[in-house]
Amino acid sequence: MAAAPLFEVRRLGRTRYEDAHALQEAFVLARAESLVSDVLLFTEHEPVVTLGRGSTPGSTDVPGLSVVETERGGDATWHGPGQLVGYPILLLPESRRDLHAYLRDLEEVVIRSLGDFGVTGERVEGKTGVWAAGRKLCSIGVAVRRWVTWHGFALNVHADLSDFARFRPCGLDPALMANLEDFVDVPAGLEAVEERVEVHFRTLLGYAPRP
Numbered sequence: 001m002a003a004a005p006l007f008e009v010r011r012l013g014r015t016r017y018e019d020a021h022a023l024q025e026a027f028v029l030a031r032a033e034s035l036v037s038d039v040l041l042f043t044e045h046e047p048v049v050t051l052g053r054g055s056t057p058g059s060t061d062v063p064g065l066s067v068v069e070t071e072r073g074g075d076a077t078w079h080g081p082g083q084l085v086g087y088p089i090l091l092l093p094e095s096r097r098d099l100h101a102y103l104r105d106l107e108e109v110v111i112r113s114l115g116d117f118g119v120t121g122e123r124v125e126g127k128t129g130v131w132a133a134g135r136k137l138c139s140i141g142v143a144v145r146r147w148v149t150w151h152g153f154a155l156n157v158h159a160d161l162s163d164f165a166r167f168r169p170c171g172l173d174p175a176l177m178a179n180l181e182d183f184v185d186v187p188a189g190l191e192a193v194e195e196r197v198e199v200h201f202r203t204l205l206g207y208a209p210r211p
Contacts, residue, residue, distance in 0.1 A: 004206060004207050004208040005037070005038060005206065005207060006037035006038065007037060007038045007039070007040070007202065007207035007208065008036075008037055008038070008039045008040075009039070009040045009042065009198055009210075010039060010040070010041050010042070011042045011043075011194070012041055012042065012043040013043065013044065014043070014044045014045070014046065014081065015043045015044070015045060015046070016045070016046050016048075017045050017046070017048040017050065017066075017068055017079060018068070020041070020043050020045065020085075020087070021068075021070070023041065024041065024087055024089060024150045024151070025150075027039055027041070027089045027150075028089055028145050028146075028148045028150050031089055031090075031091050031148045032091070032145065032146040032147075032148050034091075038088070038089065038090045038091060038207070039088075039089050040086060040087070040088045040089075040198070040201060041086070041087040041088075041089065042084065042085070042086055042190075042194050042197075042198075043085050043087070044080075044081055044082070044083060044084065044085065044190060045079035045080060045081075045083070045085060046080065046081075047065060047066070047078070047079070047080040047081070047163060048065065048066045048067070048068055048078070048079050048080070049062045049065050049066070049067045049068070049076055049077070049078050049079075049163075049166075049167065050067075050068050050069075050070045050072075050076070050077060050078075050079060051067065051068065051069045051070060051075075051076050052070060052072045052073055052074035052075055052076070052077075052141045053071070053072065053073055053074070054073060054074050054075050055069075055075050055076045056075060056076075056168070056171055061167070062076075062166050062167045063166065064166070065078075065163060065166060070141075070143075070151065071143040071150075071151070072141035072142055072143045072150075072151035073128075073141045073142060073143065074128065074139070074140070074141030074170060075169070075170040075171050076167055076168070076169060076170070077139045077141070077154065077169050077170055078163050078164050078167075078169060079154055080159055080160065080163060081158075081159065081160070082156070082157055082158035082159035082160065082179070082190075083154050083155065083156050083157065083159040084154070084155045084157055084190045084193055084194055084197065085152070085153070085154045085155075086152045086153050086154075086155075086197060086201075087150060087151060087152040088106075088149055088150075088152050088201070088205075089148060089149060089150050090148065090149045090205070091147060091148050092144070092147045092148075092149060097147055099142065099144060102142065102149065103128055103140060103142065105204055105205065106140050106142070106152065106153050107121075107123055107128070107129070107130055107138075107140065108200075108204055109153075109197060109200045109201050109204055109205075110130045110137075110138045110140075110153060110155060110197070111123075111130055112196075112200040112204070113155075113193065113196040113197045113199075113200050114130070114132065114137070114180065116196045117180065117183075117184050117186065117193075117196075118184055119132050119180065119183045119184055120132060120133075121137070121138075127170075128140050128141070129170070130155075132178065132183055133183070134176070135176050135177065135178035135182070136169075136170070136172065136176050136177055136178065137155060137156055137178055137179070137180060138153055138154065138155040138156070139153065139154045139169070139170060140152070140153045140154075155180070155193065155197070156177065156178065156179045156180065157179060157180045157181060157186060157190055157193050158179060158180075158181050158186065158188070158190075159179055161174075161177050161178070161179065164177045180193065198210060
């Protein structure tokens, strides 16, 4: 039996989006040159709106918030305290070079993690992300460079959702955005959710269990 691919998880704590983006770029280059293993970066950002390649006209008008253009797919979304952000930087093997399948894998990781808290995560046909009871909990947008993935997912846990009301996140009614804590009691902080995401990420993507 082949050994599981090498994999590392790094917990960055709270970061400025620009700093985390620069770190991602460094890891993407290093992974493409086989200088590092696959890595999953966990972070929690200072408040910011990021614009994906599919951002709609007018989504850049977000008074009072920093706005950053990014390489990822998808529309505009918000990041901030109380939201778990995961950036998987993976060299996709030739057998898995299907970005649509990769997006579904990320959704499945989140759905399984929500299930551990007793919440039924759902997909919505034609949209990327994860919902529960018709409300959106997790936004997902990725990019790939030399078949190395970057960007990733943002799961609302304890976030102040009021900033979403300043624009149309992913083109949606801001009232559709929700936190995990809206459905179930969740321990303070992000660690409990982060731990479940790591477990399911390792299982679904074929990495060794957490040491």
